Amino acid sequence: MKYSLLLAASAALALAVPQGPSKRASSFAWFGVSESGAEFGNQNIPGVLGTDYIWPDTSTIQTLRNAGMNIFRVPFLMERLVPNKLTSSPDATYLQGLKSTVEFITSTGAYALVDPHNFGRYYGNIINSTSDFAAFWTTVATQFASNDKVIFDTNNEFNTEDQTLVLNLNQAAINAIRAAGATSQYIFVEGNSWSGAWTWTTVNTNLVSLTDPQNKIVYEMHQYLDSDGSGTSDTCVSSTIGQERVQAATEWLQSNGKLGFLGEFAGGANSLCQSAVTGMLSYMQENSDVWLGASWWAAGPWWSTYIFSMEPPSGTAYTYYLNILSAYFPSSSGGSTTTSTSTATHTTTTTTTTTSTKSTATATSTATASHWAQCGGIGWTGATTCASPYTCQAQNAYYSQCL
Numbered sequence: 001m002k003y004s005l006l007l008a009a010s011a012a013l014a015l016a017v018p019q020g021p022s023k024r025a026s027s028f029a030w031f032g033v034s035e036s037g038a039e040f041g042n043q044n045i046p047g048v049l050g051t052d053y054i055w056p057d058t059s060t061i062q063t064l065r066n067a068g069m070n071i072f073r074v075p076f077l078m079e080r081l082v083p084n085k086l087t088s089s090p091d092a093t094y095l096q097g098l099k100s101t102v103e104f105i106t107s108t109g110a111y112a113l114v115d116p117h118n119f120g121r122y123y124g125n126i127i128n129s130t131s132d133f134a135a136f137w138t139t140v141a142t143q144f145a146s147n148d149k150v151i152f153d154t155n156n157e158f159n160t161e162d163q164t165l166v167l168n169l170n171q172a173a174i175n176a177i178r179a180a181g182a183t184s185q186y187i188f189v190e191g192n193s194w195s196g197a198w199t200w201t202t203v204n205t206n207l208v209s210l211t212d213p214q215n216k217i218v219y220e221m222h223q224y225l226d227s228d229g230s231g232t233s234d235t236c237v238s239s240t241i242g243q244e245r246v247q248a249a250t251e252w253l254q255s256n257g258k259l260g261f262l263g264e265f266a267g268g269a270n271s272l273c274q275s276a277v278t279g280m281l282s283y284m285q286e287n288s289d290v291w292l293g294a295s296w297w298a299a300g301p302w303w304s305t306y307i308f309s310m311e312p313p314s315g316t317a318y319t320y321y322l323n324i325l326s327a328y329f330p331s332s333s334g335g336s337t338t339t340s341t342s343t344a345t346h347t348t349t350t351t352t353t354t355t356s357t358k359s360t361a362t363a364t365s366t367a368t369a370s371h372w373a374q375c376g377g378i379g380w381t382g383a384t385t386c387a388s389p390y391t392c393q394a395q396n397a398y399y400s401q402c403l
């Protein structure tokens, strides 16, 4: 989201899904949430773990994973990972926190989107050295080179900086990641002007020339639905504003043969925003030849009463939106769109992904739910009995889990 300082105060993957007679499964490869916390307290660098910042809670990640999410974006601060200079070696403690979080996520079969949440800045200054930025990415990619469920997000929301610099920084990141031996992973590139989908075609068209020897670039855009698009209000402009704001970007992706991911979006817990959000997601599913998925902003242990909190068990968006969004989850068999758009148009399907997604879908239809698995809640049609010795415990109206 655009005004991160306020926060301080506090393809690829086609699913082999059977086509139902009237409904079809979600055509997204990924759906999830940003797991906010390690980037908190950006006025206190390096800051103190537990006071200024926090790593996400793995048990609530597991809850969202069990609900069907399969991508978790992990924001962190570059200054905490590589203190003093972009070319520094990593701080061992902060690196361990990042690695633990990422490895937990990927151990569940989900994807971890590694997100230096820095707005193209380092200690407040625009990052202007492509070689320093490359050094930072060499450091990060080296750590995760062998984990193909990691995805690299070049930087959160470049803004108010030179457009050619944004292009060159992204290309430097791609080159460094590949040179570090991380050759299997997707790379999500972000654009200038906070990577907004609504301004993409007037701002970021030069990013069309980014190249990747592995051909695994995904354009990560962000879109909020309040009047200034900043994601700071729970009032949406109209019921159709979501689709309207991503339409031009969708056409840009299509006409240029590129893939996109909506890396941040949200709406208030009210019916107008609900229509705007579902209208946008349904439109994206109709155009899933280019849209691979979306991630909500945001979950995380310190959001408290934040208007968009997806943190279980009582976040405002968790209680209002989880069930609504679940129709778009990759494991969903009841996507809300009824279009006949092909679900198999992405070209670089990987066997491992297809397999893990299938096993997730299978798990929800077995007669007995396993430890941590969902076992009840509004709209739940899967197993309601838990494997011994676990019992089905309600987390909220939408979600019961074997614990």
Ligand SMILES: *[C@@H]1O[C@H](CO)[C@@H](O)[C@H](O)[C@H]1NC(C)=O
Pocket: 125, 126, 127, 128, 129
């Ligand atoms: C690049 O950034 C550094 C650090 O903020 C700054 O000192 C320098 O003046 C910048 N150089 C250019 C050419 O903008």
